[in-house]
């Protein structure tokens with residue numbers, strides 16, 4: 001059932017992003033989606049926009065091997081211990097991607113009106129050029145990359161149960177974002193497995 005070539009890099013240059021398509025079947029993906037909605041300690045995220053702290057509608061959570069401190073959007077969080085579902089999902093994507101991860105940032109977008117602005121995940125706590133594995137559940141959403149110098153765009157649709165892996169120099173040379181859309185009315189959960197440098 002593997003319709004996708006695991007080695008296809010969707011970026012034309014200066015980085016490596018592999019889109020594997022769905023790696024979990026639709027029924028299982030739906031069960032995981034419901035369990036993640038229910039069992040994860042979701043919290044509102046803060047963002048600083050024009051110097052003002054705002055509470056985003058999008059919710060986040062941070063899990064890991066140890067209570068790693070992780071700073072993003074200028075807030076610091078301590079990682080919670082893995083849940084049963086997160087351990088299972090981590091094993092699936094470690095096998096698929098041939099990489100290991102020690103932490104996971106989770107995002108809950110209640111509808112298409114919530115998204116994430118252009119950024120790259122090159123925070124100093126993250127392993128330099130480490131792989132970031134993004135697993136998606138719930139509503140399908142468009143995901144975009146923009147080359148920092150040439151501004152070239154690349155777009156991919158993140159399906160239910162799909163895996164996308166960003167690695168190499170991707171974070172140095174490319175931004176990514178989840179654009180908001182009025183077309184999507186249902187929630188989406190995204191997990192980005194990462195490696196914190198210890």
Ligand SMILES: O=C(O)CCC(=O)C(=O)O
Pocket residue numbers: 105107116121134143158176178190192
């Ligand atoms: O929701 C997504 O697909 C991406 C999330 C993301 O880029 C991040 O958490 O850094």
Ligand SMILES: [Fe+2]
Pocket residue numbers: 119120121176
């Ligand atoms: Fe990101």
